[in-house]
Amino acid sequence: MLAIDARDVVKTFHSGLLGRRRTAALRGVSLAVPRGAIFGVLGPNGAGKTTLLSIFATLLTPDGGTVTILGHDVVREAGLLRRRINLASGNASFLWNLRVAEILAFYGRLYGLHGATLRRRVEQLLEVGELGPHRRVPYNELSTGLKQRLSLAKSLVNDPELLFLDEPTLGLDPDISVRMRSHIASLRRERGMTIVLTTHYMREAEELCDEIAFIKAGLILARGTSGDLKRQIRIGDVIALRLDPPHVPWLSQAPGVLRCAVADGRVHCTVDEADKRLPELLRALHSEGVMVRDVQVREPDLEQVFVELAR
């Protein structure tokens, strides 16, 4: 069952005098996100990630295509849909004078919570976001990390079935990012929530997401699991060999070897598939009398995939 079913979504922004300048933010994006998944949308700045997320969150109306979220049309049934979704962003901002607990209570009321139910929910969210000691602190006195935790806590106020996270760990210290990621993972694990997130951090995507879509210039260039993407992009695996003698000129001509380079006393061979090529190379080296002292196999990380796609 799908949480998001988007087909040929198009969005163009108009700016300048009389709106003559046009920027195509999305140029026919189709995407299907299964319920209960953590889905990552990756891409360089200006790729259309936030635009796509904003359309899903009913904050932006698409110019073309259809988007069905949790069975509701995102334009015609936006009111019904808003009860079941929520949004948090890394650069979130709230009213500067309101205190942490007041902000959570305000948004709780927008979802109809009141009285004891509202008080209980605010307490739960303060606990979830580890914001209890800061409940009376005005928003403009919070640190970046606390602001982000508040943003995430606010996004859970209606216990959404589908949560959109726009750069949830942007600008956070590494230790806080790790805790934030673990919290996001627990939302799916414990509540079965579907989560769609945009991020610049490959490690975050690799760690959290079941599936990833790479978007660039308003088009989805690739999608799949982290492993799928690495295979699709064909950057190749690296086999690093410490050899005796250290230089084997024919190695770069061997079947499946894309290129070879020598560094740190090792020959680094980029091959199409390490699983297949490693036994072949070892056999060939052995038959030529070359001694293999050490072998390391390294898969490309998502960062390399990103760089390749964003190029």
Next chain:
Amino acid sequence: MSSWRAELVAVWAFALRNLQMASRNVFLLFELLFWPVVNVMSIGLLTRFLGLSGPEISFVLTGTIAFNTLQVCQLDVAYALLYDAWSKSMKHQFVAPIGVRHLTVGAWIVGMVRGVFVFLLQALLARWAFGFDPLGAGPLPLAAFLAGCFLTAWVIGVLVCALVMLVGLRAETAAWASINLVLLLAGIYYPISVLPGPVAGVAAAIPLTYFLDAYRAHYGFVPEFRAPLRVGFLLAAGYILVSHWALVAAVRRARRSGLLLKLSE
């Protein structure tokens, strides 16, 4: 939860938020105390310098008091969206299942509370310093007059909100400037009969003109209009519908143009 209760809770959310913001903002205290007092005192002293008669003083001071009361209430309605635009938190409320009615009505309630406070403050000051009793017309005329001020304030505030959703923060000055158009046209300091013909026609389209006319009748002035209260309320009702529709349309357009996001980043 029944839908009417959800409606009330959402309205209360915005009312409470405006109240919390107002209670922590020194600038808003100025709106509540400083400007109303300065206006009543300076206009009152001007009437003394010009040697105006008692009824003339009541004419001018009624206008001054109406203007300040209306302005305070109208600003609160405009703050309903301006707070979010200033704090760049617009998207968080529009991702929630609320309508613009919750926003504007909630803010309007706080505006009315603040408006009544400003009215009473000025009334006491006018009676003490210049011998004019704005409460003297009696409870019903007073209630109709205040209702007129607050309904006009709602219309202007909502139109300012619509403007913010159309052009962004460039429209924020409208929150303070728009009320001065009312000052010029609605017969605050003079009867609208002194205005040139076409301008008087415009003045006759402003609800406050009729509420002032009706209220001043209780201080001995001959009304310029027939059944001013009825016309005033009918006009106000029409404008309320139009301004609400304008805001709904502006929000819809902001979702199309991306302005809603720009006001959140």
